[in-house]
Each structure stands twice: as C-alpha cells, then as structure tokens.
Amino acid sequence: MPLRFANPAPEAYHAPLIIRHLLDGVLTKAGDQQIVYRDQAAFTYREFVDRVGRLASLLETLGTEQGMTVAVMDWDSHRYLEAYFAVPMMGAVLQTVNVRLPQPQIAYTLQHAEAGILLVHRDFFPIVEALLPALPTIKAVIAIMDGIHDPLPAWARGEYEALSAEAPADYPFVDFDENAVATTFYTTGTTGNPKGVYFTHRQLVLHTLAVAGPYGASTASPSLGVEDVYMPLTPMFHVHAWGVPYIATMLGVKQVYPGRYEPEMICKLRDDHKITYSHCVPTVLEMVLQAAEQTATDLTGWKMTTGGSALAKALCGKARRRGMLSAAGYGMSETCPTILKAARRTSVAFSDEDEMLATFTASGISVPLVEVRIVDELMNPLPHDGRTRGELVLRAPWLTAAYAGDPKASEALWRGGWMHTQDIATIDPLGSVQIRDRxxxxxxxxxxxVDSIQLEELVATAEGIAEASVIAVPDPKWGERPLAIVVPRPGADLTLEIINGPVEHAIASGEITRYAKLDRFRIMDHLPRTSVGKIDKKQLRALFAEQAGSSESGV
Known part of the structure; x- marks a missing residue:
C-alpha cells in the first residue's frame, strides 16, 4: 500500500503496551465477576478497579514517584493482585519479595532494589522489625493486618485497608513509555546473593497476550478460558505467579486467592468455588493430592499446570487417576516465565498410558513469539531429531535484558545473542522440547x-520410595557417579537391589545407559527444598560431597 494512505489521523490514539491497558474492557464484560480471598472477602471487578485506584492514591500520598520501587511481602491475596496493577500503572516498580528467603537475603534484595515503600503482612513483622535499621531507602511501611485488630507496630504508617479506604478511587492513571520497568524480583537457587531480574510493561503485556493464546488453544492440555475459575498455587512473589493473574484479570474470570498455603483451606476453596484451573510446582501438587484424600475432596476436572521442576510420570498419572488434568510447562525467573507448554499435536488416540504420560510430562512446545534452539558449547545449532542433546537457548520479547547491577553475569546470560538456560534439552521434529537435565x-x-532427572524419575517408581533425587558425586575411577537420595515410605525396607529394579529394566530396554546403574544410595527423612519448593540439589551436593568414593549403600 502506498505510504500516502498510511498517514494516521491527527487524533489517532497510539496505545502503548502498558499494564493499564490489560484492564481495558474488563468492566464491560466482567464488572460483576468476583475476586475472592480465602473465606474472608469477595469483591467484584468493579470494586477491584476502584481498589487499584485507591492503592495508587495512597502510595502517591506516601511519596511514591515514577521509577520508585514499592516492595510487597504478603501471601497470595487480592491485595497482591491490586499491587500487581496499581504499582506499575502509576509508573513505579513492583518488587515481589520472596518471603521464604533467609533473612539476610531478604535484606539484600530490598537494599539492592532500593525499595522506597514496603507493604508487609503481619506474619512478617518480626523480619521487618529486625531489618528496618539496615534499609535507609524505606520512606514508609504499610501494615497488612489481614482482619486482625491488634495494635500496629510503631514503625508502620498505617493499616492497608484503613488507609486505602480513605484514599480516592479516581487516580489519574496516564500513558507513558511502554519500555519503563514495571516489576523486579530476585532469582533463587544461585550461589552467593540472589540475582535481580526486571521486566518492562511491554514485556509483561506481550507475555500476557502470547501466553493467553495457548491456554485456550488445546483441550488436550490444561487451559484457562473465560468460563474457568482460577486459583494460583504458585506464590505471587515468584515470577508474577507465572503471569497467570494478569491473564485471568484480562479475561475477566473468577479468581480465588488462597492466602498462605494450607492444604485443608485449598481443598475447601476448591469445593466452595468449584476451582477449575491452577498451577503449581510438583511438590504442591503432591500436597494437594494428599489433602484431597484426607478431606474426600473431589478433584475431577481440576486442570493443573506444573513447572519449576520436572513432572514425574508417576505423579502425573496419580493426579489423572484422581480426575485431574495435569500437564507440565517450562520457564525460568529470567523468562517472565512461560516459554513452553505441554500439548497434544495430533488427534490420533494415545497408544497406551505411557505415551499419554510422556506427552503431558514433556516440557512442551513453545508459546507464540518464542524461538527455541539447542546448541553445542560453540553455539552451533544442533538437529531437532528428538535424540541430540544440547543447551536450550531462547529468544522472546519478554526475556529479562540483564541481571540488575551484574554486567558479567548478564553477558554470560546473553552470550551469542541468545538467552542461555543452562538446561540440557532435546527437540523433536514436531518442535516438542524435553528438558533432560541441568x-x-x-x-x-x-x-x-547420565541425566539425573531421568534417573531420579526411575528411582521414584521403585517399591517403597516416597521421594527421590539424584546428584553427581566425585569418584576416583569414573570421574563422577550418580548418588540416589531417597525418602522411604512408612515401613519400607529399602535395598540397593530394590532401588535399582526400575533402573535395570530401563537399561535392558535401551532407555538409559548402563552407566546409570546405581552403586550407592542414601536415606533422608525429607529432601531439602528451595524457597519456591524445588529440591535443593546444591544443598544435597554439599551434604554428600565428603562421602564421594564410597560405594556402600545405606543412610
């Protein structure tokens, strides 16, 4: 088309990709839909939008300016959802504080982000009390009493609900540069202090739009649609709760926020509100299954996407036998996070249960606007034949551009112009990605x-095993050997022969190399976890490094 026909009208509106516009049209289509908090409160979307405006007005009276960091320490709640919108919509930066980090690391993240305002739930008052002297940038602290009428701490400017109620709802939100930073948080599972990542309005809006597509694109894997009832079971401090609260709000679906994760409350909310879609790490899925068994909760039709660590076939099968539709996804703190979703690419029926479980525990296919490759150490692309292993590298509009204040780590993250995941993967001819190991x-x-993920999944199927992890330990003859760390089921008498049973079967079938056969294992009462529920292999390696070279089994 000739350019003379492409000139915009003088008053044409050029909408920036900013979080404010995710609310466009929501009141028209879902003004009376509900957002629920535990069994304590419920608001319509109309009331929610008013509360977003009130929070912004309150923050402005406390001195919040464009570019200032507003930090939140809360459980999953309607308040957190309000902060997801109000803080970036007024041009400030939302810091979602990982409340499960050790106290010194919480202090580091608040200092590094130069937080100016802090919203804090009463459960975390002791932490804040201890840290405030070391946080000179904090201008004001807002206390979240969560229905308890105890006296406020002397250092609190006031209480969230009371202060919000006094603030006007008609905050004058305006458009601004879509490349302005909207959120920041800090990664876990690293050596040294956590690394800060950040995301712009443009990145978050594009992530919301792109990920909303595949959620409704296939009935063969968990999807979120306008008729669903959504409840997050991934902490809202962790990678925007995988970005789904933004999607759910944009779609105008009913949302239910569980607060602190308590198994009986989760099951009660499932029953009371007929929850149909959630997401979580495999540990939480296991917790939900156990709680449902104890409370006789019907799980039929509850769609669950898992991520954070591999979804074992045994756990996926257990969930599906209870009527849940569980499947895996993949992302990282650095990726906003969603990159892959497990999905069915054909209408042909599964040949057997194992094929079905393999499909839904695979890391999945890329969501729109994501480019994936596997490469060797020299960044040479490797074939997508489903067998060749290489490091998974990515390009997408919403990947973090850098680690805040860490140029050396940022250069390593983006070496060669692709984001390095440090995950080993295969990609098959249909584009299905399978993460093989870190x-x-x-x-x-x-x-x-030897892929530790594949080996620990085999070990987990052995009789008497409740949970398993596999790490590499130094070995004078072989360089490294796999060590299985297992949690036995009550009354189980574990032996190396029992644990190796599924492994030897996989070796005989050619599924795994003979070098994977275990010559040692250790027993623990429970496996250590990171602050977001992943098995802490770094801690396991530290615990068992001194035992390297011993081929004896036992505790």
Whole structure:
C-alpha cells in the first residue's frame, strides 16, 4: 500500500503496551465477576478497579514517584493482585519479595532494589522489625493486618485497608513509555546473593497476550478460558505467579486467592468455588493430592499446570487417576516465565498410558513469539531429531535484558545473542522440547552423560520410595557417579537391589545407559527444598560431597 494512505489521523490514539491497558474492557464484560480471598472477602471487578485506584492514591500520598520501587511481602491475596496493577500503572516498580528467603537475603534484595515503600503482612513483622535499621531507602511501611485488630507496630504508617479506604478511587492513571520497568524480583537457587531480574510493561503485556493464546488453544492440555475459575498455587512473589493473574484479570474470570498455603483451606476453596484451573510446582501438587484424600475432596476436572521442576510420570498419572488434568510447562525467573507448554499435536488416540504420560510430562512446545534452539558449547545449532542433546537457548520479547547491577553475569546470560538456560534439552521434529537435565546436575561418568532427572524419575517408581533425587558425586575411577537420595515410605525396607529394579529394566530396554546403574544410595527423612519448593540439589551436593568414593549403600 502506498505510504500516502498510511498517514494516521491527527487524533489517532497510539496505545502503548502498558499494564493499564490489560484492564481495558474488563468492566464491560466482567464488572460483576468476583475476586475472592480465602473465606474472608469477595469483591467484584468493579470494586477491584476502584481498589487499584485507591492503592495508587495512597502510595502517591506516601511519596511514591515514577521509577520508585514499592516492595510487597504478603501471601497470595487480592491485595497482591491490586499491587500487581496499581504499582506499575502509576509508573513505579513492583518488587515481589520472596518471603521464604533467609533473612539476610531478604535484606539484600530490598537494599539492592532500593525499595522506597514496603507493604508487609503481619506474619512478617518480626523480619521487618529486625531489618528496618539496615534499609535507609524505606520512606514508609504499610501494615497488612489481614482482619486482625491488634495494635500496629510503631514503625508502620498505617493499616492497608484503613488507609486505602480513605484514599480516592479516581487516580489519574496516564500513558507513558511502554519500555519503563514495571516489576523486579530476585532469582533463587544461585550461589552467593540472589540475582535481580526486571521486566518492562511491554514485556509483561506481550507475555500476557502470547501466553493467553495457548491456554485456550488445546483441550488436550490444561487451559484457562473465560468460563474457568482460577486459583494460583504458585506464590505471587515468584515470577508474577507465572503471569497467570494478569491473564485471568484480562479475561475477566473468577479468581480465588488462597492466602498462605494450607492444604485443608485449598481443598475447601476448591469445593466452595468449584476451582477449575491452577498451577503449581510438583511438590504442591503432591500436597494437594494428599489433602484431597484426607478431606474426600473431589478433584475431577481440576486442570493443573506444573513447572519449576520436572513432572514425574508417576505423579502425573496419580493426579489423572484422581480426575485431574495435569500437564507440565517450562520457564525460568529470567523468562517472565512461560516459554513452553505441554500439548497434544495430533488427534490420533494415545497408544497406551505411557505415551499419554510422556506427552503431558514433556516440557512442551513453545508459546507464540518464542524461538527455541539447542546448541553445542560453540553455539552451533544442533538437529531437532528428538535424540541430540544440547543447551536450550531462547529468544522472546519478554526475556529479562540483564541481571540488575551484574554486567558479567548478564553477558554470560546473553552470550551469542541468545538467552542461555543452562538446561540440557532435546527437540523433536514436531518442535516438542524435553528438558533432560541441568548442565550442573548431569552426571558425567565413564565417558557417558547420565541425566539425573531421568534417573531420579526411575528411582521414584521403585517399591517403597516416597521421594527421590539424584546428584553427581566425585569418584576416583569414573570421574563422577550418580548418588540416589531417597525418602522411604512408612515401613519400607529399602535395598540397593530394590532401588535399582526400575533402573535395570530401563537399561535392558535401551532407555538409559548402563552407566546409570546405581552403586550407592542414601536415606533422608525429607529432601531439602528451595524457597519456591524445588529440591535443593546444591544443598544435597554439599551434604554428600565428603562421602564421594564410597560405594556402600545405606543412610
């Protein structure tokens, strides 16, 4: 088309991709839909939009300016959802504080982000009391009493609900540069202090739009649609609760926020509100299944996307036998996070249960606007044949551009112009990606690479095993050997022969190399976890490094 016909009208509106516009049209289509908090409160979307305006007005009276960091320490709640919108919509930066980090690391993240305002739930008052002297940038602290009428701490400017109620709802939100930073948080599972990542309005809006597509694109894997009832079971401090609260709000679906994760409350909310879609790490899925068994909760039709760590076939099968539709997804703190979703690419019926479980526990296919590759150490692309292993590297509009204040780590993250995941993966001819292991977790033994994820999934199926992890430990002969750390079921008498049973079967079928056969294992009462529920392999390696070289089994 000739350019003379492409000139915009003088008054044409050029909408920036900012979070405010995710609310456009919501009141028209879902003004009376509900947002629920535990069994304590419920608001319509109309009331929610008013509360967003009130929070922005309150923050402005406390000195919040464009570019200032507003930090939140709360459980999953309607208040957190209000902050998801109000803080970035007024041009400030939302810091979602990982409340499960050790206290010194919480202090570091608040200092590093130069937080100016802090919203804090009463459960975290002792932490804040101890940290405030070391946080000179904090101008004001808002206390979240969560229905308790105890006296406020002397350092609190006031209480969230009371202060919000006094603030006007008609905050004058305006458009601004879509490349302005909207959110920041800090990664876990790293050495040293956590690394700060940040995301712009443009990145979050594009992530919301792109990920909303595949959620409704296939009935063969968990999806979120306008008729669903949504409840997050991923902490809202962790990677925007995987971005789904933004999607749910944009779609205008009913939302239910569980607060602190209590198994009986989660099951009660499922029953009371007929929850149909959630997402979580596998540990929480296991917790929900156990709680449902104890409370006789019907799980039929509850769609669940898992991520954060591999979804074992055994756990996926257990959930599906209870009527849940569970499947995996993939992302990282650095990726906003969603990159892949497990999905069915054909209408042909599954040949057996194992094929079905393999499909829904695979990391999945890329969501729109995401480019995936596997590469060797020199960044040469590797074939997508479903067998060749390489590091998964990514390009997408919403990947964090850098680690805040850490140029060396940022350069390593983006070496060669692609984001490095440090995950080993295969990609098949249809584009299905399977994460095989972390680069740091793969066991290099006898000239072979053994995938710890695959091996621990096999070990977990052995009789008497409640939970399992596999790490590499140094070995004078083989370089490294796999060590299985297992949690036994009550009354189980575990032996190396029992644990190796599924492994030897997989070796015989050619599924895994013979170097994967275990010659040692250790027993623990429970496996250590990171602050977001992943098995802490770094801690396991530290615990068992001194035992390297011993081929004896036992505790």
């Amino acid at each position: 680069l740091k977790d793969v066991v290099k033994t006898g000239g072979e690479w």
